[in-house]
Amino acid sequence: MDPRVLGAVSMPVFQSSTFEYTGEIGYNSIRYIRLNNTPNHIVLNRKLSEIENAEAAMVTSSGMAAITTSLLTILSKGDHLLAQNSLYGGTFDFITKDLSQYGIEYDLIDGDSPDSWESMLKPNTKAVYVESITNPLMQVCDLKSVVRFAKDKKIISLIDNTFTSPVNFKPLDIGFDLSLHSCTKYLNGHNDIVAGAVCGKAEMIEKISHKLGHLGGTLDPHTCFLLQRGMKTLALRMRYQNESALEIAEFLRKRKEIETVNYPGLTSNKYYKRASELFSGFGGMISFEIKGGEPSAEKFIKKLTLPIYAPSLGGVETLIIIPSKTSHAGLSESEKKAQGISSGLIRLSVGIENTRDLIEDIDQALSRL
Numbered sequence: 001m002d003p004r005v006l007g008a009v010s011m012p013v014f015q016s017s018t019f020e021y022t023g024e025i026g027y028n029s030i031r032y033i034r035l036n037n038t039p040n041h042i043v044l045n046r047k048l049s050e051i052e053n054a055e056a057a058m059v060t061s062s063g064m065a066a067i068t069t070s071l072l073t074i075l076s077k078g079d080h081l082l083a084q085n086s087l088y089g090g091t092f093d094f095i096t097k098d099l100s101q102y103g104i105e106y107d108l109i110d111g112d113s114p115d116s117w118e119s120m121l122k123p124n125t126k127a128v129y130v131e132s133i134t135n136p137l138m139q140v141c142d143l144k145s146v147v148r149f150a151k152d153k154k155i156i157s158l159i160d161n162t163f164t165s166p167v168n169f170k171p172l173d174i175g176f177d178l179s180l181h182s183c184t185k186y187l188n189g190h191n192d193i194v195a196g197a198v199c200g201k202a203e204m205i206e207k208i209s210h211k212l213g214h215l216g217g218t219l220d221p222h223t224c225f226l227l228q229r230g231m232k233t234l235a236l237r238m239r240y241q242n243e244s245a246l247e248i249a250e251f252l253r254k255r256k257e258i259e260t261v262n263y264p265g266l267t268s269n270k271y272y273k274r275a276s277e278l279f280s281g282f283g284g285m286i287s288f289e290i291k292g293g294e295p296s297a298e299k300f301i302k303k304l305t306l307p308i309y310a311p312s313l314g315g316v317e318t319l320i321i322i323p324s325k326t327s328h329a330g331l332s333e334s335e336k337k338a339q340g341i342s343s344g345l346i347r348l349s350v351g352i353e354n355t356r357d358l359i360e361d362i363d364q365a366l367s368r369l
């Protein structure tokens with residue numbers, strides 16, 4: 001499949017649900033949008049596998065489609081999963097509330113305590129699931145130990161690499177079996193589509209792709225086109241967002257109105273050493289607490305002019321939220337407390353606006369609290 005179709009510099013959109021039969025063998029080879037094999041899928045899947053250093057990759061209709069389809073391919077009735085105790089809300093809910101319907105058990109592990117993982121292992125443990133940087137506290141789990149543990153115990157290792165993006169981290173390079181993405185975030189980067197991806201060994205991707213054909217979480221060709229276009233600027237955006245977020249985190253850390261700043265790129269951060277070893281940049285996500293808790297947080301956000309008070313992340317527009325009210329509203333008070341998510345915690349997704357402008361805006365909002 002030549003990506004330069006008839007010499008076109010941009011990949012055209014093949015808006016055709018079905019294609020003429022040319023002797024394809026087997027159901028999964030029939031060319032049909034749901035089977036993830038139109039020209040737009042083929043070119044995009046190859047691009048995704050290249051940037052993750054994967055044998056193969058496949059795009060899905062959302063990050064959640066990538067996550068649920070992968071887990072339901074790997075896990076069967078009677079299996080057991082080990083999952084990091086602080087995960088993206090949708091993933092956490094799927095693992096803790098839905099998997100039991102399929103007869104699949106789970107236990108939650110502390111990403112910082114590799115010594116405790118062995119005791120959670122069961123004869124039926126099939127896989128371990130973690131995130132590269134957790135939301136909203138920006139924790140970096142001991143990822144090298146996760147890989148070592150999985151290889152040692154012969155279980156499959158999965159990582160959600162959304163927060164780092166393949167520019168800052170390529171999990172397959174350190175031995176993870178599957179790297180998953182919400183392409184809604186950095187990969188597309190423009191806050192205008194929802195998409196996901198799974199990257200790994202060809203054999204495993206093929207199995208997940210067949211499951212996707214059954215569950216139906218396929219991306220449509222026009223959105224494939226948009227994602228491919230967004231990805232053209234991924235490296236530039238990431239580099240800028242890494243730099244901008246670091247500057248903003250350093251600015252926040254020095255302010256008297258701020259209680260704590262969570263950003264793995266700060267030398268004072270608990271995860272700095274680990275993150276510097278693993279990642280080539282620390283990403284655009286910061287969380288912090290302002291003195292005075294939730295009322296101050298609300299007041300601060302209202303006084304900002306540039307960041308938009310909206311969920312989601314990783315795009316060119318700077319977005320800000322209070323996780324306990326939005327992304328993590330589904331957790332009970334005790335779950336939030338256990339994960340360390342206070343009611344006044346603010347999460348900032350740094351976009352590509354001028355860094356000086358963002359800092360000036362934050363500065364004026366803090367000064368008027």
Ligand SMILES: *Cc1c(COP(=O)(O)O)cnc(C)c1O
Pocket residue numbers: 062063064065088090091131135160162163181182183184185194195196
């Ligand atoms: C947003 C997100 C998801 C879910 O992705 P969707 O594209 O919204 O389905 C999964 N994991 C992480 C870390 C996310 O930020």
